[in-house]
Amino acid sequence: MDYGAVPALLEALDGREIRVALMSSIGVTGSSGDPGDLLGWKRRGERLLRVRGLPDTVIRPGWFDAGDANELRAELRQGDATSYGPVRREDVAEALGDWGTAFDAVTADTPGSLDGAADSTELSLDREPEQVRADLQRLTR
Numbered sequence: 001m002d003y004g005a006v007p008a009l010l011e012a013l014d015g016r017e018i019r020v021a022l023m024s025s026i027g028v029t030g031s032s033g034d035p036g037d038l039l040g041w042k043r044r045g046e047r048l049l050r051v052r053g054l055p056d057t058v059i060r061p062g063w064f065d066a067g068d069a070n071e072l073r074a075e076l077r078q079g080d081a082t083s084y085g086p087v088r089r090e091d092v093a094e095a096l097g098d099w100g101t102a103f104d105a106v107t108a109d110t111p112g113s114l115d116g117a118a119d120s121t122e123l124s125l126d127r128e129p130e131q132v133r134a135d136l137q138r139l140t141r
Helices: 005-013 035-052 089-096 100-105 130-139
Strands: 020-023 056-059
Touching: 005 035, 005 130, 020 035, 020 089, 035 056, 035 130, 056 089
Parallel strands: 020 056
Antiparallel strands: none
């Protein structure tokens, strides 16, 4: 799901231009060593969405669904970190929906870029699996 759904969605759109919202995760730009490279596959899905050139919103929530009703704040930050606090499911749903001008304060990704506007590291394409490189080449506009 963290990667495979993205190329499947892009292919299903068959050239149609719609806004796509993707929930990813904090920590995707680091070398976490997590089993199965879960965070790496989330980042690869983000990259594929970005190079397609569709209007998109990528959300990297903190500790998803760990907040409670007393934590009624959402912070918009760019770049990647692992120090964000808990994020309630409702906040993520609202951010993936329509926050209108709230996103005007953040820097948009550079069109055609593989990585987010404030990401501090780049994952070299030559270290990506062959299937990912093929998908990037096939689905890039």
